[in-house]
Amino acid sequence: MPQLPLETALNRLPTAIITGFLGSGKTTLLNKLLRHPDLKNTAVVINEFGTVSLDHLLVQTATEDVVVIDGGCVCCTIRGDLIETLQGLIQKRTHGEVPHFNRLVIETTGLADPAPIIHTVMNDAVLKNLVYLDSVITTIDCIYGLQQLADHYETTKQAAVADRLVFTKQELANPEQVAQLKQRLQRINPAALQVDSTEDELIVHRLFHASLYDPQTKTTDVQTWLQAESYHQATAIESPHAHHHDSIRHDKYIQSYCIEYYEPLSWVVLNRWFQQLTALRGKDLLRVKGIVYTKETDLPVIVQGVQHIFQPPSTLPQWPPHAIKATKIVFITRNIQKPVVEKMLAVLVNSKSYVEACQAALILLGCES
Numbered sequence: 483m484p485q486l487p488l489e490t491a492l493n494r495l496p497t498a499i500i501t502g503f504l505g506s507g508k509t510t511l512l513n514k515l516l517r518h519p520d521l522k523n524t525a526v527v528i529n530e531f532g533t534v535s536l537d538h539l540l541v542q543t544a545t546e547d548v549v550v551i552d553g554g555c556v557c558c559t560i561r562g563d564l565i566e567t568l569q570g571l572i573q574k575r576t577h578g579e580v581p582h583f584n585r586l587v588i589e590t591t592g593l594a595d596p597a598p599i600i601h602t603v604m605n606d607a608v609l610k611n612l613v614y615l616d617s618v619i620t621t622i623d624c625i626y627g628l629q630q631l632a633d634h635y636e637t638t639k640q641a642a643v644a645d646r647l648v649f650t651k652q653e654l655a656n657p658e659q660v661a662q663l664k665q666r667l668q669r670i671n672p673a674a675l676q677v678d679s680t681e682d683e684l685i686v687h688r689l690f691h692a693s694l695y696d697p698q699t700k701t702t703d704v705q706t707w708l709q710a711e712s713y714h715q716a717t718a719i720e721s722p723h724a725h726h727h728d729s730i731r732h733d734k735y736i737q738s739y740c741i742e743y744y745e746p747l748s749w750v751v752l753n754r755w756f757q758q759l760t761a762l763r764g765k766d767l768l769r770v771k772g773i774v775y776t777k778e779t780d781l782p783v784i785v786q787g788v789q790h791i792f793q794p795p796s797t798l799p800q801w802p803p804h805a806i807k808a809t810k811i812v813f814i815t816r817n818i819q820k821p822v823v824e825k826m827l828a829v830l831v832n833s834k835s836y837v838e839a840c841q842a843a844l845i846l847l848g849c850e851s
């Protein structure tokens with residue numbers, strides 16, 4: 483199983499993605515963050531949509547490293563530009579052509595689908611040696627958030643894949659609506675930390691460092707990264723009054739859950755499970771991350787993927803303290819229910835024939851002709 487050499491892993495730049503619906507407060511948040519001394523060496527990449535770019539004029543950064551990618555949206559047409567821009571910036575940093583920076587922040591357009599951007603940062607063959615995904619931060623407009631979740635699928639998706647949800651304009655919104663909005667987002671994405679944009683002191687520390695790798699301790703922190711236990715709490719909150727939510731148009735298509743398996747899994751089975759899922763429903767796998775207990779090694783294996791692409795698995799030097807050896811994989815999907823994913827795994831574990839298992843997967847995923 484390929485692993486990044488330690489020095490490469492330690493030298494990669496933490497990269498955060500700030501996303502959120504149009505006008506939800508991304509640039510305002512970015513400005514606030516960039517004023518914090520801990521973020522003074524931050525390079526900013528802003529993706530703007532439209533012929534006249536304005537947002538970058540509104541960003542007051544302490545560095546000169548604001549790069550604008552305009553004329554399209556990085557999530558669709560100009561992903562190559564994002565790769566080129568990030569590589570170019572890092573090259574200039576190496577040659578001392580720009581002030582030194584030790585962190586990257588990408589602000590997306592309000593209509594961006596964050597999944598391909600996350601995927602690019604995590605998986606591009608060159609970028610993955612230079613940067614690592616530190617945090618996906620999504621701004622949520624407290625005034626219009628409920629409406630936007632109902633009307634725009636992008637908002638739901640942006641919230642579903644977030645590591646952090648930042649609530650903006652709270653002071654202008656009706657407190658009951660804010661509470662409802664927060665509850666709704668708790669169901670869409672139970673593991674995301676909910677933060678108010680008015681929080682001052684802690685905001686930098688609370689928004690960043692959401693990755694598996696903890697730069698402070700220089701170790702990996704699987705428990706914080708996975709937040710597996712928050713999915714149990716979310717299920718407990720939701721079940722007694724699930725009927726109240728039928729009117730929610732988009733949330734019901736997005737599912738977040740944690741699949742747990744306590745027997746060691748063969749790597750072949752695991753590979754086939756991911757292959758079936760990506761081949762048949764890759765575009766609906768918004769984010770998958772987990773720790774796997776395999777038959778092949780006594781060490782924990784980390785897997786993560788976005789849509790069709792999974793990173794090569796890597797082993798950790800040890801199991802987290804006090805953790806029992808088990809597979810725990812968090813799935814954020816569109817219209818792929820937990821029992822279906824569990825059943826696909828069970829079929830692969832128990833079936834003697836891979837062809838049969840594939841036929842079962844087709845039926846389970848509703849893809850049979």
Ligand SMILES: Nc1nc2c(ncn2[C@@H]2O[C@H](COP(=O)(O)OP(=O)(O)OP(=O)(O)O)[C@@H](O)[C@H]2O)c(=O)[nH]1
Pocket residue numbers: 502503504505506507508509510511537591592621649650651652653654679
């Ligand atoms: N009162 C209040 N206004 C806010 C807050 N956050 C953002 N705004 C205002 O909301 C408007 C939109 O904020 P921006 O930061 O430009 O939002 P954005 O998400 O970057 O917008 P786009 O780039 O157009 O998608 C601006 O007028 C901000 O001043 C907040 O927490 N409270």
